[in-house]
Amino acid sequence: MKRDRRDLLRDAAITVLAEAGGRGLTHRAVDAAAGAPLGTTKNYFPTRDALLQAVAERCVEHYNDVAGPLPTNREELVAMLRGLVENVAGPGRPRLLAYLELQAEAARKPWLADILDLIAASDFARFAAAQAAAGLPVSEQRAATITLAMQAAIPHLLADGPGTLAASGLDDPDTFVRGLLEAVYPEN
Structure with missing residues (x-):
């Protein structure tokens, strides 16, 4: 109890x-x-x-609870990444707002940064694994580019500024994700 x-x-x-x-x-x-x-x-x-x-620590637990199956192709990777973008404005919004507040605190409290680093560092491994499972020619640099782009999108999605969302393509999650993947993994 x-x-x-x-x-x-x-x-x-x-x-x-x-x-x-x-x-x-x-x-x-x-x-x-x-x-x-x-x-x-x-x-x-x-x-x-x-x-x-x-x-x-609770944010880390919630983060670890949301891992789903790895995609098996590019379309499933698009769906996974699109779902993550859509989650920011939906059910994940409170947790992600809290996470950003914690990151601001962590800038002044290194012990807190160590806890939050578990989430950020895990993203690199998870996104690399997802790209590899989808059959893409993943490299450390490509995985980092996708991860950092996804992480950088979060504050803009939370702020919900229409001009920023439109300028970045985040006003259309599917187009944003497809554009990101095309920039990193051109289909030729």
């Missing part, structure tokens, strides 16, 4: 970070978001750093 309460509080903290930003992440705000009695969050995570660590 204690583990369930911890997870409830960590998920509530993700919601708070997504809705109120880093400044809004307080023990009281997490208590309220979790529907828990005042002081509950502080009992589990006594300091703000402990709360940030718990949220970062």
Whole structure:
């Protein structure tokens, strides 16, 4: 039961970070978001750093939960990447907003950067594996280009600025993904 309460509080903290930003992440705000009695969050995570660590670890857990099967061809890779882009504006939005808030905190807290690095570093391996499984002539540089482009798209998708989305092609996820793959792996 204690583990369930911890997870409830960590998920509530993700919601708070997504809705109120880093400044809004307080023990009281997490208590309220979790529907828990005042002081509950502080009992589990006594300091703000402990709360940030718990949220970062929860984001890593959620990240690891979303890995699906590897694509077996280029079209399946397009569908996978398109799904990731669409997820940013959909069900993944709160987690990704919280993740970006944590990254801003990590710029000042190296210990937090170490936790978040598990997600960023995993992306390189996962995207390389997906490209290889799809039958593309993957290289370290090509895998890095796809990974960094996908990661760079996240803040723009979250900000939802129509001019930026249109200029980058992110207003049409399918076209964006196909263009990215064509730039890295021309079909000739």
